[in-house]
Amino acid sequence: MTNYYDELETQDAQTRQQLLIKAVAKQVAHAKSKTVAYGKIFADINPEELTSVEAITHLPLTRKSALIELQAAAKPFGGLAAVRPPELTHIFASPGPIYEPGSKRKDFWRFSRSLYATGFRQGDLVHNCFSYHFVPAGLMLESGAHALGCSVIPAGVGQTELQVQTIADLKPDGYVGTPSFLKIILEKADDMGVDVSSLKKALVSGEPLPPPLREGFKKRGIQVLQCYATADLGVIAYETAAMEGLIIDEGVYVEIVRPGTGELVADGEVGEVVVTSLNPDYPLIRFATGDLSAIMPGTSPCGRTNRRIKGWMGRADQTAKVRGMFIHPEQVDKVIKRHPEISKARLMVDWVNESDSITLQYEADKQSDLLDNAIANSIRDICKVRGDAKQMAIGSLPNDGKVIDDIRKYD
Numbered sequence: 001m002t003n004y005y006d007e008l009e010t011q012d013a014q015t016r017q018q019l020l021i022k023a024v025a026k027q028v029a030h031a032k033s034k035t036v037a038y039g040k041i042f043a044d045i046n047p048e049e050l051t052s053v054e055a056i057t058h059l060p061l062t063r064k065s066a067l068i069e070l071q072a073a074a075k076p077f078g079g080l081a082a083v084r085p086p087e088l089t090h091i092f093a094s095p096g097p098i099y100e101p102g103s104k105r106k107d108f109w110r111f112s113r114s115l116y117a118t119g120f121r122q123g124d125l126v127h128n129c130f131s132y133h134f135v136p137a138g139l140m141l142e143s144g145a146h147a148l149g150c151s152v153i154p155a156g157v158g159q160t161e162l163q164v165q166t167i168a169d170l171k172p173d174g175y176v177g178t179p180s181f182l183k184i185i186l187e188k189a190d191d192m193g194v195d196v197s198s199l200k201k202a203l204v205s206g207e208p209l210p211p212p213l214r215e216g217f218k219k220r221g222i223q224v225l226q227c228y229a230t231a232d233l234g235v236i237a238y239e240t241a242a243m244e245g246l247i248i249d250e251g252v253y254v255e256i257v258r259p260g261t262g263e264l265v266a267d268g269e270v271g272e273v274v275v276t277s278l279n280p281d282y283p284l285i286r287f288a289t290g291d292l293s294a295i296m297p298g299t300s301p302c303g304r305t306n307r308r309i310k311g312w313m314g315r316a317d318q319t320a321k322v323r324g325m326f327i328h329p330e331q332v333d334k335v336i337k338r339h340p341e342i343s344k345a346r347l348m349v350d351w352v353n354e355s356d357s358i359t360l361q362y363e364a365d366k367q368s369d370l371l372d373n374a375i376a377n378s379i380r381d382i383c384k385v386r387g388d389a390k391q392m393a394i395g396s397l398p399n400d401g402k403v404i405d406d407i408r409k410y411d
Contacts, residue, residue, distance in 0.1 A: 005116040008250045009304045016306065017053075020253045023278050024285075025050035028059070030082065031283040037070065037079030038285065053264075056286070057255070061262050061274065063288045064232065065317055067098050068330060077101060083281035092136040092231065095384050096328050100136055100231045103281045109136070109234030110251045110279075111144020114227040117240045117247075118203040120174055122149030127167055127199070129177030129185075130206070130324070132156045136231050137206070137324060141176045144235075157181060160188045164196060171198035178324050179204040179213055179224065180355045186220060197221065205229055206324025208312065210410035213354050228291075228312060232284060233277050237309050245296045245308035251278050254309070255286070256295055259316040262286065267295040272316040273309070290317045318404045320349045322356045327383050329403040335360065335378045341371055344397050347387075351408040358387035363394050 004010055029047035031038035041060055050056055062080070070078030076091055076099040083103045090102030102108055120126065126145045132138035132154055142152045153172055155163055163185050175182055182202055189196040202217065202224045209226045217224045227238035228246055236254065237246035248254050253276040258265050265271040273291045277284045292315065296308040312321075320327050332347045345362035360375055375389035 034082040107147035109140040112147040114238035119201045124173040127172040167196040174201040240302040242302040349406040
């Protein structure tokens with residue numbers, strides 16, 4: 001048994017860089033010829049001239065924040081996907097709405113590598129608590145587990161008592177899902193007096209993993225590692241047992257750029273994460289995620305030689321990820337417009353009791369508990385996560401143009 005998924009993880013860094021540059025050039029040529037959108041975007045681009053990191057930086061960005069507009073003009077994928085039926089197996093709907101494809105390609109989102117780094121092996125039983133409803137998260141993990149030779153319990157979210165009972169009965173080796181839901185399951189098991197100690201490892205994503213929360217899992221005998229992934233791109237980077245940053249996945253080309261530009265920043269400087277996916281079915285090229293991070297110096301003590309990022313360090317735009325779901329300013333606007341009583345509002349995102357919390361602070365002429373409840377229902381309907389509403393005094397909300405104010409701190 002090896003500590004590494006394959007030989008790519010320990011290859012010479014310079015060799016990897018040269019191979020990645022060639023792979024990006026090949027992907028540009030493929031996307032230009034096979035997709036409508038990139039046929040237009042790269043009309044004046046000669047892929048054969050993409051022979052250096054510098055040359056790649058001159059390619060235009062495709063912004064995640066623009067996907068809603070692109071897809072509205074050309075449903076379902078904005079002309080960015082190269083896969084067609086019958087190879088196209090799924091169309092997922094994430095909040096926004098933003099639509100993402102799934103195909104017959106094995107391990108489409110490349111989760112097997114990060115699962116392996118977490119300690120999952122062929123024959124393991126995985127308790128999968130990512131959502132299977134509309135969004136791709138559940139199948140993202142399931143496809144990676146199957147590629148690794150694992151069996152999967154498609155548990156999804158909610159039904160906490162059933163989650164506990166299923167774990168007690170089937171004794172899965174590990175958990176995948178958000179860290180906050182793992183905490184909820186473990187606490188429910190305590191309340192029920194049920195043994196769920198078969199869980200020895202967990203791969204979590206969709207939320208931050210603060211040190212106190214990780215330490216709490218460790219005290220229960222669960223080694224918890226995290227990965228950074230999106231519905232559009234799959235895994236971008238993943239943690240290893242060294243727990244020193246996140247290793248960039250071998251199936252993507254990652255740049256850190258100055259927010260609002262396509263210009264590279266120096267290693268260690270915080271900037272926006274820009275990713276080129278090497279998946280030919282959905283060839284997103286220089287895809288600006290809106291997330292902030294930084295390249296770490298040196299290599300990981302675990303022996304993997306790819307570059308590392310510090311992990312998620314905030315948003316370059318006002319989009320926020322809450323309990324694994326993106327909330328966009330456009331959605332908040334829809335909530336506000338559903339209630340004409342609101343004269344001004346902003347969505348506050350906070351970290352309370354080791355879990356994400358969202359509250360729409362709003363100003364209105366009249367006070368009404370019924371309005372609070374109605375707004376909370378609208379948040380759930382439109383943003384697909386539960387939230388609260390709180391009326392504020394007229395004139396108390398800042399006039400700074402913020403629609404979403406992410407004030408989460410994890411210390």
